[in-house]
Amino acid sequence: MKNIFKSKRNILIIMFALIVMMGIGFAAYSQQLQITDKSSIDSNWDIYISKVTPGTPVGGATGTGAPDPDEKTKANLTTDLKYPGDSITYTIDVTNDGTVDAEVEKVELKPTKQNTVIKYSIIDEANIQYLNAGETKSFKVKVEYDPEKTGTAKEEEKTNTLELIIDYVQKGTSSGTYVPGGEKAADMLISKVADTGDGLYADEYENGRYIYKGANPDNYITFNEENDGTAGWRIVGVELDGTLKIKKEDPIGINNSSTAWDRNNSNNWLKPATLNNYLNNNISGEDSYYNSLLSDNAKTLIQNHIWGIGSVLDENEDLSAQILSEKRTTWSGNVGLISVSDYLKANTNIIQCGNFKLNNSNLDICKKTNYLISKGANEWTITPYLNSTSRVFVTWGAGGISFNNANYTPSTSYFCPTVYLKSNITLSGSGTKDDPYTINL
Numbered sequence: 001m002k003n004i005f006k007s008k009r010n011i012l013i014i015m016f017a018l019i020v021m022m023g024i025g026f027a028a029y030s031q032q033l034q035i036t037d038k039s040s041i042d043s044n045w046d047i048y049i050s051k052v053t054p055g056t057p058v059g060g061a062t063g064t065g066a067p068d069p070d071e072k073t074k075a076n077l078t079t080d081l082k083y084p085g086d087s088i089t090y091t092i093d094v095t096n097d098g099t100v101d102a103e104v105e106k107v108e109l110k111p112t113k114q115n116t117v118i119k120y121s122i123i124d125e126a127n128i129q130y131l132n133a134g135e136t137k138s139f140k141v142k143v144e145y146d147p148e149k150t151g152t153a154k155e156e157e158k159t160n161t162l163e164l165i166i167d168y169v170q171k172g173t174s175s176g177t178y179v180p181g182g183e184k185a186a187d188m189l190i191s192k193v194a195d196t197g198d199g200l201y202a203d204e205y206e207n208g209r210y211i212y213k214g215a216n217p218d219n220y221i222t223f224n225e226e227n228d229g230t231a232g233w234r235i236v237g238v239e240l241d242g243t244l245k246i247k248k249e250d251p252i253g254i255n256n257s258s259t260a261w262d263r264n265n266s267n268n269w270l271k272p273a274t275l276n277n278y279l280n281n282n283i284s285g286e287d288s289y290y291n292s293l294l295s296d297n298a299k300t301l302i303q304n305h306i307w308g309i310g311s312v313l314d315e316n317e318d319l320s321a322q323i324l325s326e327k328r329t330t331w332s333g334n335v336g337l338i339s340v341s342d343y344l345k346a347n348t349n350i351i352q353c354g355n356f357k358l359n360n361s362n363l364d365i366c367k368k369t370n371y372l373i374s375k376g377a378n379e380w381t382i383t384p385y386l387n388s389t390s391r392v393f394v395t396w397g398a399g400g401i402s403f404n405n406a407n408y409t410p411s412t413s414y415f416c417p418t419v420y421l422k423s424n425i426t427l428s429g430s431g432t433k434d435d436p437y438t439i440n441l
Contacts, residue, residue, distance in 0.1 A: 046098035047168060049075040050136060052090055059086035063143070079143050081118070087144035094128055095136040101171035102131045103423070104241070106304050109332040112161040114272055117153045119144040121330040122164065125306050126208075129241035129423075130171065148389065164332075185427045185437075186242040189235070198348065198371075200238070205323050205345070208240040213348045215369050218431035221246055222438050223421070224298040232436060234371065236342055242423030243303045247338055251376045251414030259413045261392045262406035267384035269309045270331055273406065275380065279335040279417060289417055290335050301439060305420040307336045311386040312356075312393070314403065319344060319355045326383060335417050337382040338372065340393050340401060346372040360400050367399025377412035378404060 052065035052075045060082035068074035079088055096102060107125060123140035131137055141164070149157070190210055193200050198214025212219040212235060219235040223246060226232060236245040253259045262273035269276050279289045293299055308326035316322055323341045340356070347353040353366035367373050374395040385391035391403040394413075404413070421439070429437040 044099040045102075047094060047096050047102060047131065048072045049092060050095040051093035051138075052077060053093075055089040055091065055140075057086070057088050059083055059145075061086035061088050061145075063088040063090070065090050081143070081145040084117075084145050084149050085147040087142060089123065089140050089142040091138050091140050093136055093138045094131060096131045096133055099133050101133055102168045103171045104129050104166055105169045105422075106165070106167035107306065107332055108165040108167075108304055110165070113156075113159070114270060116157045116160045117146050117149045118158070118160050119146050119270070119329075122306055122332065123330070125166075126240040128166070131168070132171070183426065184242065184423065185244055185421070185425045185439075186238045186423060188427060189238050189244075203237065203345065205320055205341075206240070210238040211342075211345050212236060212371070213346055214371060215348075216371055219371075220249075220431055220433050220436035221427075222429075222436050223301070223419075224293050232433070235431075235437070236338060236346070236372075236418070239305075239420065243305060243420040244425075245342075245418065245420050247372070247418040248416045251374070251379055251416050253380075253414045259411075259415075260407045260409045261380050261404075261415075265390045265405055265407040267311070267388065267390055267392045267406050269382060269384070270329075275337075275415060276331075276333070280333050301421050301425065302334050303420040303422045304332060304334055307331050307333065307382060308339060308341075309336075309382055309384070311384040312340055313386045314393075315357045315360060317355050317357045322356065325386070335419055337380055337415060337418050340381050340383040343370070343372050343381065343395055343401065346370050356401060360402075363399040367397075370399070373397065373399055374414075376414035378408070378410075378414065380404075380413070380415040382418075 049067050049072065052067060054063045054065050054077075057063060061080060063077065063079040065075060065077035068076055075092065077090055081087070107122070109122070111120075121142045121144075123142060125139055128137045128139050189200055193202065193210065198217040199212070200210050200217070200219070201213050203209040203211045221233050221235050223233045226248075232249045233246045234249055236247050238244055261267070261275050262271065264271075264274070266273065272281070277288070281288050290299070290302075307330060308323075309331045310326045310329040312322045312325045319341065326339050326341055344353070344355065344359060347359070347366055347370040349366060349369040352362045353359045353369065359366050372395070374397050376397065378394040378396055381393045381395065383393045385393060385403045388403075390405050392406050393401055393403050395401055426440045427437040428440060429435050431437050
């Protein structure tokens with residue numbers, strides 16, 4: 001069925017958990033993927049779910065999926081998970097048969113419960129960031145029985161509802177407003193890619209991504225009305241989808257109720273961890289960091305994004321494998337922290353500092369060629385330690401990477417909020433500390 005063009009559409013994946021308990025645990029649930037309308041404008045807009053392909057089941061899992069036979073804006077998936085570690089990854093094709101190019105404005109994951117045996121993650125989201133007229137692209141949704149849930153699951157852990165919202169808008173617009181004239185930030189920054197020294201480089205591990213490297217690259221940016229030399233922000237990277245990943249320059253968290261990564265000593269960011277709650281939600285009667293941003297414009301500039309939160313092995317020598325491990329588990333949210341791979345890739349000295357083990361073996365050298373070096377004694381990352389359920393990696397002022405228990409709360413524990421800025425912004429300035437990049441509103 002053809003639709004009149006809509007300047008904004010939502011793609012909704014809704015997962016309903018319908019549980020029958022047996023042995024260790026059994027989960028059977030269905031998901032529905034749906035496109036709905038929000039506002040109208042004259043033209044031909046026709047984005048729909050064209051195909052659903054269940055991947056090879058892992059363990060005792062079974063699953064089926066297909067577009068809804070009556071409404072092509074829906075897809076129905078059915079999954080059974082019997083044992084911890086069981087999973088299926090669905091490939092979902094999205095087709096644009098309209099005449100208008102589209103881009104993703106927002107991605108949100110809204111589970112009704114956080115602490116269940118059911119885990120889910122979005123894979124290859126960047127593939128569908130832009131969907132031009134006539135194109136078909138795909139992304140993946142992984143549904144998994146948490147491998148750490150090795151005992152009998154409680155009834156309340158085996159039921160859940162998840163809503164995944166992917167918000168499409170006409171390409172080149174944001175909330176129905178066209179982008180002001182000027183080169184988009186990502187294109188402008190990429191035009192300044194460096195050959196040597198400090199600067200922006202192509203990410204050798206992630207195609208289409210660019211990262212800042214060196215002791216002091218020109219990647220300062222004004223955000224949230226902060227730029228006094230002690231509270232500025234730095235651009236960490238230019239993402240494949242055109243968003244900019246930026247990190248607060250100086251740590252916060254001293255004498256803060258959320259100095260601990262997680263008061264319950266769990267390294268599961270999805271739980272959610274105490275720090276996740278503090279950065280993104282209202283807890284214990286206090287405003288979250290996100291809600292307390294100084295500038296009203298700051299919130300509108302932040303792109304809800306997918307973050308790699310998978311655990312990694314301590315002192316490993318394979319950065320490529322480490323990045324894959326970080327991406328095995330994902331979370332969608334507004335405010336997070338840098339990962340261990342973010343920290344390692346910011347170093348220009350690849351020969352002596354290019355992986356976890358090398359970095360920690362050459363601290364005196366590596367700390368001189370990495371602008372992300374911690375300005376506090378222990379700066380939290382978003383990356384948990386692979387062989388523990390309670391440890392989380394931190395960076396420290398001497399240049400190294402180690403781990404602390406998640407409930408570690410001394411005055412030497414800090415964190416630096418990190419966000420993604422929307423892909424349609426433009427910048428002015430040169431990126432130096434005295435002339436930082438300024439977002440054009």
